[in-house]
Amino acid sequence: MDVEAVLQKVLPRIRPTDEERAFVEGLMRKLKGIAEETIESLGLDVKPYFVGSLAKDTYLAGDHDVDLFLAFPLDTPLKELRERGLELGRGIAERLGSYEIAYAEHPYVRARYKGVKVDIVPCYDVESWRDVKTAVDRSILHNRWVIENLNGKNDEVRLLKRFLKGINAYGSEIYIRGFSGYLAEILVIKYGSFLEVLKNADFMLRQKVIDPGNWLKREHEIAMRTVRREAEADRPLIVIDPVDPRRNVAANLSWERYGVFYFRAHQFLENPAEEFFFGGAKKSGSYLSELRRKGTHLVTLMFQKPELVDDVLLPQLERTARGFEKALTREGFRVLGWKVGYSKEKAFIMIETDRIERERVLIKQGPEFFTERGWDFYRKNEKIWLVGKRLYAEKKVSSFILDVLSELVEKNQVASGKGVRDFIKRAEALLDYVPKDLEEFAYLFLSREDGNLKG
Amino acid sequence: MDVEAVLQKVLPRIRPTDEERAFVEGLMRKLKGIAEETIESLGLDVKPYFVGSLAKDTYLAGDHDVDLFLAFPLDTPLKELRERGLELGRGIAERLGSYEIAYAEHPYVRARYKGVKVDIVPCYDVESWRDVKTAVDRSILHNRWVIENLNGKNDEVRLLKRFLKGINAYGSEIYIRGFSGYLAEILVIKYGSFLEVLKNADFMLRQKVIDPGNWLKREHEIAMRTVRREAEADRPLIVIDPVDPRRNVAANLSWERYGVFYFRAHQFLENPAEEFFFGGAKKSGSYLSELRRKGTHLVTLMFQKPELVDDVLLPQLERTARGFEKALTREGFRVLGWKVGYSKEKAFIMIETDRIERERVLIKQGPEFFTERGWDFYRKNEKIWLVGKRLYAEKKVSSFILDVLSELVEKNQVASGKGVRDFIKRAEALLDYVPKDLEEFAYLFLSREDGNLKG
Numbered sequence: 001m002d003v004e005a006v007l008q009k010v011l012p013r014i015r016p017t018d019e020e021r022a023f024v025e026g027l028m029r030k031l032k033g034i035a036e037e038t039i040e041s042l043g044l045d046v047k048p049y050f051v052g053s054l055a056k057d058t059y060l061a062g063d064h065d066v067d068l069f070l071a072f073p074l075d076t077p078l079k080e081l082r083e084r085g086l087e088l089g090r091g092i093a094e095r096l097g098s099y100e101i102a103y104a105e106h107p108y109v110r111a112r113y114k115g116v117k118v119d120i121v122p123c124y125d126v127e128s129w130r131d132v133k134t135a136v137d138r139s140i141l142h143n144r145w146v147i148e149n150l151n152g153k154n155d156e157v158r159l160l161k162r163f164l165k166g167i168n169a170y171g172s173e174i175y176i177r178g179f180s181g182y183l184a185e186i187l188v189i190k191y192g193s194f195l196e197v198l199k200n201a202d203f204m205l206r207q208k209v210i211d212p213g214n215w216l217k218r219e220h221e222i223a224m225r226t227v228r229r230e231a232e233a234d235r236p237l238i239v240i241d242p243v244d245p246r247r248n249v250a251a252n253l254s255w256e257r258y259g260v261f262y263f264r265a266h267q268f269l270e271n272p273a274e275e276f277f278f279g280g281a282k283k284s285g286s287y288l289s290e291l292r293r294k295g296t297h298l299v300t301l302m303f304q305k306p307e308l309v310d311d312v313l314l315p316q317l318e319r320t321a322r323g324f325e326k327a328l329t330r331e332g333f334r335v336l337g338w339k340v341g342y343s344k345e346k347a348f349i350m351i352e353t354d355r356i357e358r359e360r361v362l363i364k365q366g367p368e369f370f371t372e373r374g375w376d377f378y379r380k381n382e383k384i385w386l387v388g389k390r391l392y393a394e395k396k397v398s399s400f401i402l403d404v405l406s407e408l409v410e411k412n413q414v415a416s417g418k419g420v421r422d423f424i425k426r427a428e429a430l431l432d433y434v435p436k437d438l439e440e441f442a443y444l445f446l447s448r449e450d451g452n453l454k455g
Numbered sequence: 456m457d458v459e460a461v462l463q464k465v466l467p468r469i470r471p472t473d474e475e476r477a478f479v480e481g482l483m484r485k486l487k488g489i490a491e492e493t494i495e496s497l498g499l500d501v502k503p504y505f506v507g508s509l510a511k512d513t514y515l516a517g518d519h520d521v522d523l524f525l526a527f528p529l530d531t532p533l534k535e536l537r538e539r540g541l542e543l544g545r546g547i548a549e550r551l552g553s554y555e556i557a558y559a560e561h562p563y564v565r566a567r568y569k570g571v572k573v574d575i576v577p578c579y580d581v582e583s584w585r586d587v588k589t590a591v592d593r594s595i596l597h598n599r600w601v602i603e604n605l606n607g608k609n610d611e612v613r614l615l616k617r618f619l620k621g622i623n624a625y626g627s628e629i630y631i632r633g634f635s636g637y638l639a640e641i642l643v644i645k646y647g648s649f650l651e652v653l654k655n656a657d658f659m660l661r662q663k664v665i666d667p668g669n670w671l672k673r674e675h676e677i678a679m680r681t682v683r684r685e686a687e688a689d690r691p692l693i694v695i696d697p698v699d700p701r702r703n704v705a706a707n708l709s710w711e712r713y714g715v716f717y718f719r720a721h722q723f724l725e726n727p728a729e730e731f732f733f734g735g736a737k738k739s740g741s742y743l744s745e746l747r748r749k750g751t752h753l754v755t756l757m758f759q760k761p762e763l764v765d766d767v768l769l770p771q772l773e774r775t776a777r778g779f780e781k782a783l784t785r786e787g788f789r790v791l792g793w794k795v796g797y798s799k800e801k802a803f804i805m806i807e808t809d810r811i812e813r814e815r816v817l818i819k820q821g822p823e824f825f826t827e828r829g830w831d832f833y834r835k836n837e838k839i840w841l842v843g844k845r846l847y848a849e850k851k852v853s854s855f856i857l858d859v860l861s862e863l864v865e866k867n868q869v870a871s872g873k874g875v876r877d878f879i880k881r882a883e884a885l886l887d888y889v890p891k892d893l894e895e896f897a898y899l900f901l902s903r904e905d906g907n908l909k910g
Contacts, residue, residue, distance in 0.1 A: 202825065205825055206825075236844075254843075255841070255843050255844040256841045256843065259825075259841040259844065260841065262824060263833065293815065293816070294815055295815035295816065296814045296816070336814070336818055337818075354813065354814045355813075355814075358750070358809065358810075359749055359750040359789075359791070359809045359810075360748065360749055360750035361748070361749040361750065361751070363791055369714045369717065369718070370657065370717065378718065378908070382909065383902075383903060383909065383910070385903050385907055385908060386710070386711045386715065388710050389691075389710040391714075391908075394903070448838055448840050448849070451841065452838050452839065453839045453841070453846075454837065454838065454839055455838070
């Protein structure tokens with residue numbers, strides 16, 4: 001099938017229907033009315049804005065999350081904005097139905113209305129990047145810039161977003177590190193269409209800096225500082241935010257996610273197919289057969305899930321997994337890979353190792369023999385010999401991997417995420433076995449099918 | 456027991472008795488007579504000299520090797536020296552008994568006379584280092600210098616030599632890399648006695664340069680060049696040869712052998728005992744128990760012994776062992792140590808490893824994904840994933856160590872000594888088992904008792 005034919009089959013599946021569009025518009029109208037009434041009843045000088053993909057009309061069919069921003073005047077003290085903002089949010093939410101308080105830089109209200117998630121977020125009513133005071137303020141500017149520049153390319157954005165979702169490269173959350181919706185919009189605006197973005201996957205990596213706001217001319221110093229800082233941090237892309245020269249829109253994009261996009265774009269252009277947009281049939285298989293095929297072993301540490309949000313929990317689990325990798329490597333096991341995850345109750349770290357028993361005697365390298373430390377080493381060790389100028393000695397150690405692991409944890413010799421440390425101490429260690437509900441996860445990990453660029 | 460008492464018990468065991476002395480002197484007299492007669496009968500202008508420990512009266516009781524040097528005039532062409540020297544050597548040897556031709560820089564005759572080994576070596580009759588033309592010429596100068604400077608300390612030299620033998624640090628041969636007899640003599644002359652040499656084990660290492668011939672004054676440039684060259688090569692000691700400022704007498708002394716001397720000297724001064732001079736009872740035990748205790752494995756490669764002299768064979772076996780260590784490490788086995796050796800018929804390399812089976816799948820690190828080589832890697836591999844910017848892929852490999860070894864050898868992926876290479880290809884590989892006559896060797900290796908500084 002040629003590319004156009006594929007896109008023509010995809011579009012109807014991701015573009016909202018007229019009914020859906022009418023529903024969304026009605027929803028926003030009503031929300032706006034409720035917001036304005038509540039603002040007035042509280043006697044506040046606040047403007048309600050819709051931001052996000054609904055407001056920009058770049059949302060995917062069926063994806064109706066609403067972002068309602070409540071913009072306070074710039075001269076409102078931060079403390080007042082927090083308190084009044086939350087009060088106002090509650091006031092609105094109470095008229096919508098159930099709600100809860102969520103926490104980002106400051107607290108906001110997360111409500112549900114007609115089956116749709118509505119985030120009600122207080123912010124400052126900024127006109128330019130120079131006014132920006134809190135992390136969310138920029139959203140209003142983003143919204144405005146996209147609407148002004150999108151030029152009817154809304155469906156192209158939908159294609160790109162759906163493609164990125166299909167290849168598992170969408171979302172700028174720290175545990176995904178993929179493309180944000182705003183980044184997808186900028187790329188479509190910059191390159192003109194979904195296909196052009198794909199065709200430029202290699203070029204944009206080489207060009208490295210994308211500056212749709214023309215900041216390198218308008219605010220050379222500030223923009224250059226951003227470029228230098230982000231180049232130093234070795235980001236795959238530096239997309240200077242068209243509404244703020246201090247910010248790289250792609251700051252959270254990882255090399256892995258860019259790489260996935262890079263190869264999938266290439267594959268799609270060679271062999272276009274609908275599956276790219278919706279994910280192929282998930283590979284499945286037996287993790288036990290994978291262990292047999294590879295001749296490796298799987299250690300799974302399971303423990304009570306700490307009460308942390310995803311943005312915090314996953315990086316901490318990853319840090320801990322890296323800590324185990326380093327510690328096990330130091331102890332003579334080879335770690336072929338690891339992967340973390342969690343369910344409602346439990347968090348877990350899976351580690352693939354080359355074996356489950358090591359030698360019972362390790363060889364310690366000591367200092368040069370003619371030094372003070374050399375004499376110390378000489379005195380402290382029973383059996384001791386020389387290789388070149390260095391002293392060596394034997395050290396008796398536990399052999400079985402689970403013994404080694406529990407010693408490492410007991411002696412605090414595993415660098416681990418702060419919020420996870422105490423839970424790790426009470427972790428259960430499983431060897432070459434996982435509970436039923438982790439079998440698929442284990443298979444995808446061991447087979448590397450989850451990251452397989454050709455899978 | 457105090458130090459003096461120990462030395463008084465050792466001395467009678469290592470000092471030649473009057474009878475022995477008479478025998479040796481008679482022997483040398485007769486040899487000299489035979490040599491002079493043969494020289495005359497051949498009409499040659501050659502002077503016979505005795506060199507070595509017999510001539511210097513620093514030989515140990517029972518150690519009667521004779522070095523008879525035949526010194527040709529300096530203007531003799533090298534070719535003539537070789538031919539005439541060999542002819543003369545044969546002439547003398549025929550009057551002594553059985554003999555054979557041995558090879559060093561030039562051929563010489565090795566005879567037996569009254570149960571004593573007699574090396575008959577042609578050389579130039581040099582008066583100074585400036586005359587030296589072949590490697591052996593210096594011996595006459597060494598002999599003269601020691602006799603002139605020893606000052607009755609002959610028994611001190613005997614103590615030091617016997618001590619170095621007892622702790623296994625004697626001999627400058629390339630496969631020992633210990634102290635030569637000449638070096639022992641210089642140290643006694645320099646520090647005044649056996650005990651003073653031991654007491655200075657640390658000091659001489661720090662002082663580094665020993666210059667008994669005062670060359671740094673007499674021939675500053677040349678001596679400094681020697682010091683710089685040898686310092687560059689990181690020798691433990693730089694002993695400028697009192698008869699030749701271009702030469703470090705300790706050039707062949709290794710850090711290991713110096714280290715053994717260093718610790719044994721310390722131990723002897725703390726707890727003097729006769730055993731230091733004669734070697735303790737050899738440790739013995741079961742190599743199989745060692746393997747069990749350590750949880751390690753022993754691979755022994757046995758092959759026909761190449762026809763090479765020790766000085767060549769052992770370094771080549773060691774190079775080959777290092778080659779196996781590198782190759783096995785690259786393949787994912789840990790090598791805890793190795794040791795080489797040979798008997799009359801067979802040479803062997805023993806390698807201690809952490810395990811005998813590795814995983815059946817290795818993970819290959821590839822290039823960065825956005826490069827030409829990245830695309831090659833992408834095309835060539837079935838399953839492929841990203842970690843950071845790098846591509847990774849799986850590679851199926853043999854798991855069993857003997858399979859891995861034979862593949863390595865077949866594919867010429869083991870750096871090995873030139874004279875050994877072809878033999879290695881036909882090597883037999885033994886796993887966790889050695890023939891009866893290697894059991895002790897295997898035990899000493901696996902237990903590290905052969906190098907144990909506290910053993």
